[in-house]
Amino acid sequence: MDPLVIAGTSYSSRLLVGTGKYKDFTETRAAVEASGAQIITVAIRRTNIGQNPDEPNLLDALPPSQFTLLPNTAGCYTAKDAVRTLRLARELLDGHSLVKLEVLGDQQTLFPDVVATLEAAEILVKEGFQVMVYTSDDPIVAKRLEEIGCVAIMPLASLIGSGMGILNPWNLQIIIDNARVPVLVDAGVGTVSDAAIAMELGCDGILTNTAIAGARNPVQMASAMRKAVEAGREAYLAGRMAKKIYQASPSSPLEGIITSTSNTIANN
Amino acid sequence: MQLTINGQLQSFDGQMSVQQLIECLSLQDKRIAIECNGEIIPRSKYPEQILGEGDQLEIIVAVGGG
Numbered sequence: 624m625d626p627l628v629i630a631g632t633s634y635s636s637r638l639l640v641g642t643g644k645y646k647d648f649t650e651t652r653a654a655v656e657a658s659g660a661q662i663i664t665v666a667i668r669r670t671n672i673g674q675n676p677d678e679p680n681l682l683d684a685l686p687p688s689q690f691t692l693l694p695n696t697a698g699c700y701t702a703k704d705a706v707r708t709l710r711l712a713r714e715l716l717d718g719h720s721l722v723k724l725e726v727l728g729d730q731q732t733l734f735p736d737v738v739a740t741l742e743a744a745e746i747l748v749k750e751g752f753q754v755m756v757y758t759s760d761d762p763i764v765a766k767r768l769e770e771i772g773c774v775a776i777m778p779l780a781s782l783i784g785s786g787m788g789i790l791n792p793w794n795l796q797i798i799i800d801n802a803r804v805p806v807l808v809d810a811g812v813g814t815v816s817d818a819a820i821a822m823e824l825g826c827d828g829i830l831t832n833t834a835i836a837g838a839r840n841p842v843q844m845a846s847a848m849r850k851a852v853e854a855g856r857e858a859y860l861a862g863r864m865a866k867k868i869y870q871a872s873p874s875s876p877l878e879g880i881i882t883s884t885s886n887t888i889a890n891n
Numbered sequence: 892m893q894l895t896i897n898g899q900l901q902s903f904d905g906q907m908s909v910q911q912l913i914e915c916l917s918l919q920d921k922r923i924a925i926e927c928n929g930e931i932i933p934r935s936k937y938p939e940q941i942l943g944e945g946d947q948l949e950i951i952v953a954v955g956g957g
Contacts, residue, residue: 641957651955666956669897669949670923672916681953682922697956707926711951714931715924783957832957 625860627828629662629805630721630753630774632691636661637822638852639693639807641832645841648684654835655685658845662691664723664830666698667712692716693755695723700736702726702743709747722747723777723809723830725757733783737764741771748772757809760794762801769804776802777809777830780821784833786813789820799825815844815851822855823863895947910937918950925950 626633640660645651655663663685671678685692694712696705709722726743728736735758747754748771755775756768765776778798781787788811789795799806805827812818812831821829829852838844892903894912903915909932913919925932926949932940942948 642955643957645955648955664957665953667951668954670918670921670952672896672899672901672950680922681955692953694953695956707929710931711924711926711949712953714933715922715951715953830957 625856627805629755632721634661634691636849636852637828637856638818638849639664639828639830640835640845640848641830642681642685643832644836648679648681650841651681652684654841654845655690656845657842657849658835659849660690662693662721664693664695664832667694667696667708667715687716687719691721692719693721693723694719696725696743698727699725700727700739702739702746705739705743706746706750709752710750713752720751721753721755721774723755723757724773735759735779737761740764741767744768744771744773755807760791760798762794762797765798765806766801769802773804775805775807775827777807779810780808780817781811783810784837785811786834786837787811788813788817789824792820792824795821795826796824815847818848818851819855819858822852823858825859826855828852892942892944894942895945897948897950907942908938909940909942912942912948913937916950921952923950923952 626635627637636659638658638660639662640655640658641664642651665681696708699705699708705724705726724743726736726739728734737759740758744754744756754773755777756773757777758764758768760778768776780789807828807830808821808826809830812829812834814834818829835841835845835848894901928947
């Protein structure tokens with residue numbers, strides 16, 4: 624066993640998945656199951672008043688009794704809105720305090736506003752929330768968020784929903800090396816190799832939504848993503864070979880190679 | 892009585908509790924959380940909390956998101 628431990632709770636899966644952008648809740652459920660994820664993110668939104676009282680509810684498809692729900696603050700552009708959203712989420716989920724904080728700073732790039740994120744994190748930690756925080760890949764900001772008391776640091780690999788992959792493995796490596804809480808890549812994973820690369824670097828986990836929901840076959844991609852995260856983790860633990868730049872090294876023994884004693888080679 | 896619910900102005904007859912409002916909106920048995928004038932209303936307080944003229948309510952649910 625090699626569990627992911629967040630705020631004292633152990634999880635066997637290192638893949639966290641989002642629940643947005645699926646065709647319907649049946650597909651969401653099937654993809655979540657195929658991913659093996661135990662922690663799944665949800666968004667908090669105003670309910671439709673007076674419209675279709677029989678409208679299916681996400682929490683019926685993915686009940687909190689079976690999954691650890693991670694309410695997010697997607698779409699919040701101020702610390703105040705993010706804090707308010709998570710207070711409502713805590714009430715909705717019967718006092719559940721593990722949350723994903725994100726405070727965005729720009730509608731085009733969805734880059735996090737790290738100043739507002741720090742501000743919100745401080746308030747939420749004081750109020751007893753266990754904060755998993757989405758941030759840029761700035762190692763100093765990551766450190767500050769950890770010092771505030773966030774239980775996991777979740778730097779972007781590239782822009783939310785872009786699928787552009789790991790753009791700056793060097794910064795991620797610095798964040799991983801310096802962190803004493805789990806580091807999860809959140810945002811930017813486009814396909815399984817991106818997840819594997821992040822895990823090989825030593826990330827503790829991956830959070831992805833669009834890479835799965837946006838695939839032609841989301842359920843199959845969810846299954847593939849599960850394997851990639853597991854494979855990347857195992858490779859990290861196994862410790863990769865050293866890279867030897869411009870230095871070939873044969874895998875087969877040099878002794879006993881069949882060599883010709885003359886320069887004559889039979890025609891065949 | 893007028894209430895602003897999720898940003899929309901709505902009229903109701905007479906005074907009512909949060910619980911009565913929920914029933915009026917057919918939201919009973921739904922997984923929701925409610926904020927009134929910026930304060931969270933704990934579920935246990937729904938029957939006793941009486942709404943007042945002009946109250947601003949937010950009623951939220953969980954939806955798919957990343």
